[in-house]
Amino acid sequence: MTDLFTAPPRGQEDPAFPERRSSRSGQRRRRRSKRGRSLVVLLVALVLVGGSGFAVWTNLDSLMGISNPVESKDFPGPGGDQIDVEIPEGATGTAMGQELYDAGVVASVSAFTAAFEANADSVLIRPGTHTMLEEMPARDAVALLVKNEMAELQLTIPEGYTADQIVERAVQVTGLPAADFEAALESPAEIGVPEEADGRAEGWLFPDTYVVKPNDTAVGLLTQMVDRTKGLLNGKNVPPADWETVLTKASLVEREGLHAEDKPKIARAIENRLEDSMALQIDSAVAYGAGKPGTELTDADLDNAENPYNTYEHTGLPPGPIANPGEVSIDAALNPTAGDWKYWVTVNLDTGETKFAETYEQHQEYVQELLEWQAANS
CATH class of the missing domain: 3.30.1490.480 (Endolytic murein transglycosylase)
Structure with missing residues (x-):
C-alpha cells in the first residue's frame, strides 16, 4: 500500500441518561445552597472594607456565576472613531x-x-x-x-485541498454563491487555466492566504489562485509544456507525504516506478477518481479499470492532478532525492512516520509493521 491513511471521523458523544440528570440536579441544588452562603459572607466582607468593595462587587458575576447589572451596561451611541x-x-x-x-x-x-x-x-x-x-x-x-461590510476577509486554502474543497471553504468565508465558483471552474480558460490542463482546474488553484475585497467575485478569486500557480512555476523556470505534468506529480506527493522531509523521497519513488513502467499503485489517486476517501476504498474500487485515476489498473501518471499542491510538494517533484526506492508505507498513522524500501520483500516487512501498529491501536 502506498497511501497515507487518515484518522476516521470523530464519533458522536453518548447521550445523557435520565438517572444521571436527576443526580446532577441534586448536585446543582447543593451547589446553589453553598453559593448562597458564600454570597452572604462575601457581602459582609464588602461592607467591612467600605468603598474598596465596589471593585469586587463589579466582578461578582465571574466570582459567583450570577448576572451583574454593571457588566450589562451599554453605550448610548451613536459611536465614535x-x-x-x-x-x-x-x-x-x-x-x-x-x-x-x-x-x-x-x-x-x-x-x-x-x-x-x-x-x-x-x-x-x-x-x-x-x-x-x-x-x-x-x-x-x-x-x-x-x-x-468588512475591511477585508482572509481566505486560507490549505495544501492538498481539491477544487471541491476549495469551493466549499471559499463559500463559507466569502459568502459568495457556490454556483458562481462552480460555473467558473466549468470555464477554466476564463480563470487562466492553460490549454495543457485539458479543461481541468484541479491542481492549478494554489493553496495560500488570499485577501478578499468587498467587490471580489468567484472568477476573480480563482484567477488569483491560478496566477499564483503560474507565477510560481515561471519563477522556478519550469517550461510551460511541463506545467501539467509537474503539478500532477506534485499532487500525488502532496496527498501521499505528511512530512516535508519525506516528500522528495516519495517523488523519487514515483520517478523510479515510472522509469520501470511499474503501476504507481497510489490509493489516493484511486480514491480521487472514485470520489470517496482513501479509507473507504474496496477491492472492487482497486479492480475498477473504468476509473482513469486507478493507478493499479493503469500504468503511468493519472490524467491530471488529484489535488492542489503547495510549494514544498512542487519543489519535491522538481528535485527528487537521489535513491532507488520504489515503495513507501506509513507505519504509524498518528505520527505519519513513513518508511521507504527498494525491494518488495523489504516493503512487506514495513507493511507488517503497519499492521501491527493498527492491531495495537484499534
Whole structure:
C-alpha cells in the first residue's frame, strides 16, 4: 500500500441518561445552597472594607456565576472613531462580544450577547476584519456586523485541498454563491487555466492566504489562485509544456507525504516506478477518481479499470492532478532525492512516520509493521 491513511471521523458523544440528570440536579441544588452562603459572607466582607468593595462587587458575576447589572451596561451611541476588529472563524456571540469589548466598541460583553441573541440575522455574521465604531450601542454593533461590510476577509486554502474543497471553504468565508465558483471552474480558460490542463482546474488553484475585497467575485478569486500557480512555476523556470505534468506529480506527493522531509523521497519513488513502467499503485489517486476517501476504498474500487485515476489498473501518471499542491510538494517533484526506492508505507498513522524500501520483500516487512501498529491501536 502506498497511501497515507487518515484518522476516521470523530464519533458522536453518548447521550445523557435520565438517572444521571436527576443526580446532577441534586448536585446543582447543593451547589446553589453553598453559593448562597458564600454570597452572604462575601457581602459582609464588602461592607467591612467600605468603598474598596465596589471593585469586587463589579466582578461578582465571574466570582459567583450570577448576572451583574454593571457588566450589562451599554453605550448610548451613536459611536465614535472607526476601528477594525477581527472576528475569528467559528466565533460564538460571546466570543464576538469579547473581541468588541476589548477593542472598545461595546460597553459590555453581556449587552452585546443579548443584542446578538435578539437579532435573528446574527447567524449571517461572517469571520474577517470588520470596520466598526468605538463606543457603539450593542444593538447597532450587531446590525453592522450583520451587514458584513468588512475591511477585508482572509481566505486560507490549505495544501492538498481539491477544487471541491476549495469551493466549499471559499463559500463559507466569502459568502459568495457556490454556483458562481462552480460555473467558473466549468470555464477554466476564463480563470487562466492553460490549454495543457485539458479543461481541468484541479491542481492549478494554489493553496495560500488570499485577501478578499468587498467587490471580489468567484472568477476573480480563482484567477488569483491560478496566477499564483503560474507565477510560481515561471519563477522556478519550469517550461510551460511541463506545467501539467509537474503539478500532477506534485499532487500525488502532496496527498501521499505528511512530512516535508519525506516528500522528495516519495517523488523519487514515483520517478523510479515510472522509469520501470511499474503501476504507481497510489490509493489516493484511486480514491480521487472514485470520489470517496482513501479509507473507504474496496477491492472492487482497486479492480475498477473504468476509473482513469486507478493507478493499479493503469500504468503511468493519472490524467491530471488529484489535488492542489503547495510549494514544498512542487519543489519535491522538481528535485527528487537521489535513491532507488520504489515503495513507501506509513507505519504509524498518528505520527505519519513513513518508511521507504527498494525491494518488495523489504516493503512487506514495513507493511507488517503497519499492521501491527493498527492491531495495537484499534
